[in-house]
Amino acid sequence: MKHLMLPAVLLVATSVSALAQTATTPAVAPKEANPAAPVQGANSFTEAQAKERIEKAGFSSVSGLKKDANGIWQGTATKSGMPTTVMLDFQGNVVSK
Numbered sequence: 001m002k003h004l005m006l007p008a009v010l011l012v013a014t015s016v017s018a019l020a021q022t023a024t025t026p027a028v029a030p031k032e033a034n035p036a037a038p039v040q041g042a043n044s045f046t047e048a049q050a051k052e053r054i055e056k057a058g059f060s061s062v063s064g065l066k067k068d069a070n071g072i073w074q075g076t077a078t079k080s081g082m083p084t085t086v087m088l089d090f091q092g093n094v095v096s097k
Contacts, residue, residue: 034091034093037087037089037091037093037095038070038072038087038088038089038093038095039089039090039091039093040070040071040072040089041070041071041089041090041091042071042090043067043071043072043073043088043089043090044090045073045088045090045092047065047067047073050065050067050073050088051065053088053092053094054073054075054077054086054088054094057094058079059077059078059079059084059086059094059096060077060078060079061076061077061078062075062076062077062086063075063076063077064076071089071090072087072088072089072090073087073088073089074086074087077096079096084096084097085097
C-alpha cells in the first residue's frame with residue numbers, strides 16, 4: 001500500500017502544477033483585437049517585419065508600406081481578392097479599411 005501512495009501523490013501534484021501553469025501563462029492566452037486599433041505610438045517594426053505581420057494576418061500583395069507621423073505602418077494589400085488599405089500599429093494590430 002505504501003508503494004502505491006507515493007506515485008499517486010506525485011501524479012496529483014504534477015497535474016495540479018500543470019493546470020495552474022496553463023491557466024496563468026500569458027503566452028497561451030488568446031490575443032484579443034484592440035477595438036481602438038490602430039493605436040498611435042513609437043513603432044519599432046521594420047518595414048520587412050511590418051510586411052510579414054500583415055501577411056500573417058491573411059493579406060497578400062502587400063506594397064507601398066510607409067510609417068506615418070503617428071508610428072503606424074500604412075500600405076495597400078489584397079484580402080479575399082479585394083484591394084484594401086492596411087495598417088499596422090506598434091502593438092502589432094493589423095487593421096484594414
